Amino acid sequence: MPPKFPLTSIKFDGDRLEIVNQLLLPHSTEFIEINTIEDAHDAIKSMKIRGAPAIASLAALAFASHLSRALKASADFLSSPDTIRAHVEPILAYLDTARPTAVNLSAAMQRLTTTLEASIVAGKDARTICTDLVAEAHKVADEDIGRNKKMAQWGGDWLVDRNKHNGGTGTKLNVLTVCNTGSLATSVRTSSLRTALGLITYLHESGKLATAYYTQTTPYHQGSRLTALELQTLEISSVMICDTMVGSLFQHHNIHAVVVGADRITKNGDTANKIGTYNAAVIAARHKIPFVVVAPISTVDVAITDGSGIPIEQRPPIEACLVRGAVYPSDGESKQATVMITPPGLKGIYNPSFDVTPAELITAIVTEKGVATRRPGELIFDLSSVV
Ligand code: MRU
Numbered sequence: 001m002p003p004k005f006p007l008t009s010i011k012f013d014g015d016r017l018e019i020v021n022q023l024l025l026p027h028s029t030e031f032i033e034i035n036t037i038e039d040a041h042d043a044i045k046s047m048k049i050r051g052a053p054a055i056a057s058l059a060a061l062a063f064a065s066h067l068s069r070a071l072k073a074s075a076d077f078l079s080s081p082d083t084i085r086a087h088v089e090p091i092l093a094y095l096d097t098a099r100p101t102a103v104n105l106s107a108a109m110q111r112l113t114t115t116l117e118a119s120i121v122a123g124k125d126a127r128t129i130c131t132d133l134v135a136e137a138h139k140v141a142d143e144d145i146g147r148n149k150k151m152a153q154w155g156g157d158w159l160v161d162r163n164k165h166n167g168g169t170g171t172k173l174n175v176l177t178v179c180n181t182g183s184l185a186t187s188v189r190t191s192s193l194r195t196a197l198g199l200i201t202y203l204h205e206s207g208k209l210a211t212a213y214y215t216q217t218t219p220y221h222q223g224s225r226l227t228a229l230e231l232q233t234l235e236i237s238s239v240m241i242c243d244t245m246v247g248s249l250f251q252h253h254n255i256h257a258v259v260v261g262a263d264r265i266t267k268n269g270d271t272a273n274k275i276g277t278y279n280a281a282v283i284a285a286r287h288k289i290p291f292v293v294v295a296p297i298s299t300v301d302v303a304i305t306d307g308s309g310i311p312i313e314q315r316p317p318i319e320a321c322l323v324r325g326a327v328y329p330s331d332g333e334s335k336q337a338t339v340m341i342t343p344p345g346l347k348g349i350y351n352p353s354f355d356v357t358p359a360e361l362i363t364a365i366v367t368e369k370g371v372a373t374r375r376p377g378e379l380i381f382d383l384s385s386v387v
Contacts, residue, residue: 009054009184010061012141017065019049019058022184026229027326027334034062037091044098044105047220051185052102052263052299053195057141059095060108064137066091067130081120084129088116100311101272101354102263103301108140147296147368148186152198155294155366159199159257160208162290172210173256175200176241176249179217179274180226181261181294195261195294197230199366204236212238213249217274219320219351243276250287258284262295269359269374269381270307271295275352281361290363297367300387306380307356317349 011018011031018031023046032048034040040062042048044055067088070078077087096109115136119129163173179185182197194201203209212231217223224240231238241249249255258280264272271277271293284291304310321342326334342349360379365372367386374381 009049009051009186010058010141012061015065017058017061019043020184021048022050022226023048023324024336025184026225027336034058034065037062037066037095041095041098044095050220050222051180052104052261053186053296054184055099055102056104056108056298057186059098059105060112060137060140063091063095063112064134064141067134067137071127071130071134078126078130080126081124081129084126085116085120088133089113099313101313102299104263104296104298107298107301111140112136143296143298148194148198150368151195151294151296151366152202154368154371155199155259155292155364156202156206156208158364158366158371159203159259159290159292163256172208173203174210174213174254175203176213176215176246176255176258176280177227178215178223178258178260178277178280180222180230182227182230184226184230185222185261195296196259196292197227197261199259199292199294201234201236204234209236212236213241213253213255214238215241215243215246215276215280217276218243219315219322221323222274225324243279246280247283250283250289255287255289257290257292259292259294262293262299263354264304264310265293265295265300265365265383266304266306266310267300267302267383268306269362269365269372269383270310271357271359271362271365272307272310272312272354273357275355278355278357278361281357285361291357291361292364292366293357293362294366297369297387300367300383302383302387307358310354310356312356313353315351315353317351320349320351321346 009020017034021030021032024030040058049058077083092109092112096106119132177196181195186194200212214223214227260273260277262271262273281291321340322338324338327337328334359381369386372381372383372386
């Protein structure tokens with residue numbers, strides 16, 4: 001049995017910043033120290049940490065640590081507001097390049113740029129500008145706790161009511177999710193409810209969950225490696241399916257809802273999420289199964305009108321050819337292993353990390369402010385009540 005996982009993706013004690021290396025989960029729990037901006041950029045880009053809120057949080061904390069160290073050492077760039085700007089802006093721009101699709105990262109970096117400019121305009125001295133930036137960066141990382149709890153409750157209660165009013169069968173719900181939206185994907189550093197997995201946990205804790213189904217989510221296996229570990233740790237009744245089995249699941253089992261997270265939601269409700277989410281939405285529509293997106297307000301990007309404007313990250317082709325895991329010999333310690341499943345040197349590999357589910361396939365979008373649904377006959381959302 002793997003060790004009981006501590007349900008946290010980032011550890012930070014005000015000084016030492018560490019992340020759990022998600023490339024090695026669930027077979028080993030190894031924490032890596034993040035000492036520099038480059039360490040943070042590499043950890044995000046190589047997906048040692050992943051999940052929209054978590055990557056924004058790590059970038060913010062790495063930035064805060066960098067500035068805290070500079071304050072202690074009275075670094076040269078603290079000599080004037082202009083020298084701080086010249087030092088800080090390229091760092092924020094660099095962190096922003098680590099992964100393109102999840103808006104949380106660029107929104108966090110933008111927010112820190114706004115803080116920088118506001119402190120400069122307010123005529124603050126160099127050290128105070130720096131202290132303001134550290135405080136704002138910590139806020140970015142700490143905001144998840146309350147909002148995740150609210151999202152889970154709004155979404156969970158809405159689903160239970162909907163099922164009741166639509167004459168749904170049973171009092172306990174079967175829910176399918178995609179990817180990993182639990183503690184490993186979010187930025188909270190204490191155990192708490194998360195986004196889509198938060199809703200599932202809320203249903204479980206209120207006695208309203210029958211079974212949580214989840215896709216393996218190839219090629220990175222966020223489902224079979226990470227969601228499996230979280231659901232096992234939380235002792236939630238769950239069943240893993242391969243990505244190709246969604247249609248079969250809907251044909252043969254009574255699934256009450258599909259619940260997913262999001263990396264970016266545009267003004268009209270189109271939603272980018274992990275590759276395979278769109279497939280699940282199309283098949284859910286065919287089976288009239290409600291499709292629910294759960295995400296913090298910071299995931300909504302009102303500056304983009306529709307999903308065609310979302311930058312979709314293409315991952316290195318080799319990642320679609322490999323499976324990471326561990327070998328468990330009958331007589332010895334388990335060993336991490338990466339196995340190639342394709343012929344070596346294979347050419348022609350398509351590996352987008354995300355897809356976009358059009359608003360017309362989404363039944364509800366849940367944020368910490370509430371639940372938005374489409375008006376009858378409309379194909380897009382008016383998200384103004386939930387942002
Ligand atoms: O490539 P990943 O693992 O970072 O993708 C993560 C997802 O797509 C999640 O569903 C999304 O970030 C929401 S997490 C609360």
